[in-house]
Amino acid sequence: MAATALADPAVDGSTLSLIAIALVVVATGMIGAYGVRFARTTGDFLVASRSVRPAWNAAAISGEYLSAASFLGVAGLIAVHGPDALWYPVGFTAGYLALQLFVAAPLRRSGAYTVPDFAQIRWGSKRLRAMSTALVLAIAWLYLVPQLHGAGLVLREVTGLPRWVGVTAVAVVVTLNVVAGGMRSITLVQALQYWFKLVAISLPVLVVLAVNRPGVPALFDGVWADAGQGLGGTHPAAEIYSLMLATFLGTMGLPHVLVRFYTNIDGGSARATTVRVIALLGVFYLFPTIAGVLIHALLPPPTAGQADSLLLALPAATVGGLLGELLGALVAAGAIAAFLATSSGLVVAAAGVLSTDVLRGRVRDFRVAAVVAGLVPLAMALPTTSLDISRVVGMAFAVAASTFCPLLVLGIWWRGLTTAGAISGLIVGGGLSLGALVTSVAFPGVLPDALDSLLGQPAVGSVPAAFVTMIIVSLLTRSSLTPRADAVLAMLHLPAAARRSAGFDPRDRAALPGGSPIRPGSDRGPGWAPSP
């Protein structure tokens, strides 16, 4: 790829990195453009017409999910905090087990495009739908801002360009790609990006390992290698339990993850996809882990706030020469691929709800929505700076775990969750987690230590609070339950074959008329229309 650079010995690492990054951006655009040829209807744009097979979809989901937090952040946090930081990748993976156990297949069968769609199908409430829309946008943008910050950081580290260049470049490239092809072309891009990211992290790590051959005892030396020290807070165990709760339960509430599940063929293939995703993530996370150990052993002790750029510096500092520079460029390109893939997924998800809920859901509306969905976080990212990417991303997980997780889990499995229960639970869970976040960002260190670490990791309080609120308010408003709950639950859980034998072709629901979003009762067979 860098043939001319190889011929010139005077070329330096930043030029190589810039070339590699440019190649990734151009390739992303070209593959996206190739996919555009297949994208025509709104169904293509929003959910790739629900025709993505498990092998492709699993790679696409993993490619999209492995953000900068996984690519750079995990290695850096492990290098700084030791084995307790391993709970981040373990939690990021375990989230898919929870997703499969409680959400994947029924959610796919609901036929919804987005969480607001699901809320409307399940409860038929406009207010609940509007709240879900606002939450999808809040979580997506909360997740997008650190991605953009990370892109700015990478570009500044490897090339010296000012921060705003990277932030703006990623936001613009992603928005253009989504505007052009929607979900259809993004699927292809993201699936390829998984494999590229795997190479971009495993190759440098293995070469660093082979060149330096550090002894095992030297790698796990000192207090750093001991578990149980926490992640910098004063209550290590509590901090880790809160992180576990947020990551295990938050994944199922992330809009860019959910939107990919709607692209599965049916409920069964949604499960098959999840199993493969867990395998792909497990293989990938092996390498940031080894990288973190190597960074700790081979680089000088990092200072606070440096965690995200450590992996970028590793190859050049420990391998040296042209090989080191090339591997450094590969890591930088992988990081940019990570920003592009995750940001694309988030922009698709945000544009999906904007176009169907705020606009009228035509292809043109989706494109307008994509521009808004990409430019709002850009406006948020330019004047601000992030702490560790993984930590900010962890906050988005906490908000998702406190809102959509109880909404989906209780909504799918318990007929007794009433509209009032769902709404009050979202208010309590969203209010607590977002409130904690705003307080900890706006007034850092004002509160006593114990409270301060709770604000940084609010899930341990806000998730149970949301569940309990939904259950109690639902029990109090039991009289408002309608037979609709039974009808919808049957639709969520009946396997395709049973639906056929019950006289319904599941494809009726998959083939949506003229790109209009689902309205309950409108395309359901006789007997499924919920009672008013």
Next chain:
Amino acid sequence: MTDRHPPRRVRVVLADRRPSPLPVLRGAEVAEQTELGRELVRGLIRAQLAASLRIAGLALAMFAPLPILFAIVPALEDLRVLGVPVAWWILGLLAYPVLYLLARLHRRQAERIERDFTELLGRG
């Protein structure tokens, strides 16, 4: 507790492959939301939920004790396998195949429950 579910019990009755008018009737029952149809679907949901909760409980039993264990048993720090502390083995490597196997186990169980239910309705 699974043998209390109506689907399981009735399936034995239908185990002979002779065509019978009953299954068709059941499909209609489910479709038209009669009392029997509703009960059948509730049985399916209960069976699926029980399977999911079993797997979730298994995962919880394996992962939840770890942070406390690492925090209060300092002897674990000295326990090394091939020079690598056990915490690194567990969280850095073993956790992933465990999660994968749990997911596969759940997929198998969920699909079996769905097959049983579909056979109960008449057309496997």
